[in-house]
Amino acid sequence: MPMNPDLEKERQGGTFDVEQLTHILDGGRDKTLKRHFLEQEVLKDPVFRGPDTRFLSREELFGELLRKHVAVIKKTQELSIDDINEASTIYSAAMNNNVGPLTLHSVAFVAPLDLMADDEQKKKWLIPAKKYEIIGCYAQTELGHGSFIRGLETRADYDVNTQQFVLNTPTETAIKWWVGGCVAVGDIGPKFGFGGVDNGYLCLNNVRIPRDNLLAKTGKVLEDGTYVKPENPKVVYGSMLGIRAALPKVGAYNLSKAVTIAIRYSCVRHQSEIKPGCGEPQVLDYQTQQHKLFPLLATAYAFHTVGVWMLDFHSTVMNEINEGHYHRLAEDHVLAAGLKAVINWKTHEGIEICRFSCGGHGYSLASSLPVIYVNHVANSTAEGETVILLLQTAVYLMKCVIDLEQGTPLDPSVAYLDQSFSKSEQWCSDVDMHSLLKAIQFRSKKFTEYVSSFVKKELMATGNQQLAFNKHKVILVECAKAHTEAVIMNAFVTKVDEILQSNPSVGKVLSLLCQIYGVTEILAHSGDYIQYEYLRKIDLDNIQDQLFKLYTYIRPEAVLLVDAFDFHDEVLKSILGRYDGQVYENMFKWAKASPFNKQDQGTFRKYIQQLKQAKL
C-alpha cells in the first residue's frame, strides 16, 4: 500500500538516524535484530493468525488468547528463549494489546518459586512450573483486603500430628479474590479490561497441604511447628517487589504505543483552517495538539529510560540478596514502589490524552487506544495501589530526614537531599536539562523537609507515628511523587548525557525531550517554586516560552521519534497508527468486516415492528 504523503514528507525531515535511536532503545543493534527476528517468527506463523480480538466477546476473547498464549509458550520453548525481554517480544507480538491468560503464572507464580523455594522445592515445583506442567497463580488478595496485607483473614493452621497446614477462608471477606489465572473455583465476573485474564475467586475449606508446601528458602516451619524466621522478614514481600520493578518499563511500553498512534494520526488528520482558503492543516500543527502530545512523547522516553534503569537496579539488588546482603532492599522497594505508582498513573492519564487527541476515531477500537487503556489502567491498582505504594516511599523519605539529622549516610538515589541548592540565576528561555534537574531535586528536598516538620510536630503531640502519618497522608503522597520525579529526571538526564557522547545527533534531540519533560514538571508545580523563592514569575514566563519554542524544534522530529519505538503494525494493531498512514481506507474496511454488519439484526425487525403495530 502506498505511503500516505503526509507521513512520507514527515520522514524526509529530522536530524537524527531513527535506526540508531531504535538500537539505543533496544540496548544495541544485536537486540534490535533479535527482536525483529522473534517478531517475524510470530507474525509469519499461521498459528498466531485468528479473529480480530476487538470483535470478540469476553468468553471468545479468553479462549482465543489462551490458544495464542499456549502457542507463544511453544514458540518460546521451540526457539529456546529464556531472556525475559525476548520472551516478552514473542508475547507482545501475539497478544494484540491484551494481557494473556497465563501471564500471572509467569510473573506471579514462577517468580516467587524462584525467589523463595529451597532447592528441594525448586526441583518439585519450579522446574515443572517453568515447563507449564503445573499452572499456578498468586492468591493473596481477598474480597475484604488487598492493600492491607496484615489484615488478610485466610488461615493456615499447622496440624503437628499430620505435619500439614489446614487452609481456611473463614469468612466471606476472606475469600481469595482477583486471583489472576485462578481456574479452581470461579471467575469474579466481567471487568473494565484484562479480559484475557480469568481473575478468580477461591474459597478454602479445610484444605490440607503438606508442611513442605511452605516455600522454605527464607522462613520455614519445623516438624514440631516451630517457625524459623527468614534472615530478613521483608524478603517475603519479594515477589511483589519483582513485578513492581518491571511495571515502570511496561508503562513506558504502553505509553510509547499510544503516543505512536496519536502522533502518526495527528500528521495524517487535516482539520479546520488556519488561514481561510489555504486548506486544512495537519492537526499536529496546532499548538494545542503539540501541547497534548509532545510532553507525552518526552514522558514515554523518560519512562523507558528509568524503566530500564529500575530493572537493572533491582536485578543487582536481588543478586546481592542471594549472597545474603540485604543493605539495598529498602531502597529497591521504595524506588520500585514510587516508580510503579507514578509511572503507571501518569501513563494511564497519558493514554487517555492520546485517545481524545484523535477525536472520534480515537474512541473506536480500530485505534486500539481503548484496548491499550483498559488493559494498562489496572496497573495503577494491581500489584500495589498507587497511594499505598507512594506512602511506602514517603515513610522512607521521612526516615531519610532523620538519617540526615543524625549524620547517617543516605542511599544514592536520595543523596541530593543532602545537597545545598543555590537560588537559581535569572532563567533565560533556554535553560538546560541539568538546571531543570537541579530545580526538580530542590523542590523534592524542600517538600520533604516541609512534610517532615508537620509529621514531627504531630509525633511530638501524639507520640504515635501511625497517627502522625495518617494526619498528613496527602502531603506525604505529594512528597513521594516529588521525589519520584527527581529520580525519573535524574535517570533521563544521565542517559541523555551518555548518548550525547556516543551519538551527538540522537543525544541532541533527546535533550530537547528531556527539557520538555523537565519544564512540564516544573510548570505543573510552579507555585512551589515561587513559594520556596527558587524561581520568580519572570523565570516561569521564560520557561513557558521555552516550552513552546521546544515544540517547534520537536515538530519536524516527532514522527521519526515515534518511528524509533519501532512497533510493527501487527504489534501496534491500530489503524490510526499504521506506519503507512493509510487510515481512512482501512477504517472503512475494518468497519465493514465487523460481525455486527454481518448478522441480520433480527432484534431490530422484531422490536421496531412492535412499535409500528402499537400505532403509538
Ligand SMILES: CCCCC/C=C\C/C=C\C/C=C\C/C=C\C/C=C/C(=O)SCCNC(=O)CCNC(=O)[C@H](O)C(C)(C)COP(=O)(O)OP(=O)(O)OC[C@H]1O[C@@H](n2cnc3c(N)ncnc32)[C@H](O)[C@@H]1OP(=O)(O)O
Ligand atoms: C512471558 C513474559 C510475560 C510478560 C508480561 C508482560 C507484561 C504483563 C503486564 C502486566 C501484567 C502483570 C502484572 C500486573 C497485573 C496483575 C497482577 C497483579 C497481582 C497482584 O495484585 S498481587 C497482590 C498485590 N498486593 C499488594 O501489592 C498489596 C500491597 N500492600 C503491601 O504491600 C503491604 O500491605 C504494605 C502496604 C507494604 C504494608 O506492609 P506492612 O508489613 O503491613 O507494614 P509496613 O510497616 O508498611 O512494612 C513493613 C516493613 O516492610 C517493608 N516492606 C514493605 N513491603 C516491602 C517490599 N515489597 N519489599 C521490601 N520491603 C518491604 C517496609 O518498608 C517496612 O520496612 P521498615 O524498615 O519500615 O520496617
Ligand SMILES: Cc1cc2nc3c(=O)[nH]c(=O)nc-3n(C[C@H](O)[C@H](O)[C@H](O)COP(=O)(O)OP(=O)(O)OC[C@H]3O[C@@H](n4cnc5c(N)ncnc54)[C@H](O)[C@@H]3O)c2cc1C
Ligand atoms: C486487574 C487486576 C489484577 C489483579 N490480580 C491479582 C492477583 O493475581 N493476585 C492477587 O492477590 N491480587 C490481584 N489483584 C488485586 C490487587 O492486588 C488489589 O486490588 C490491590 O492490591 C488493591 O487492594 P484493594 O483492591 O483491596 O483496594 P483497597 O486497598 O481497598 O483500596 C481502596 C481505596 O482505599 C485506599 N486505601 C487503602 N488503604 C489505605 C491506607 N492505608 N491509606 C490511605 N488510603 C488507603 C486506596 O488508596 C484506595 O483508594 C488484582 C487487581 C486487579 C485490578
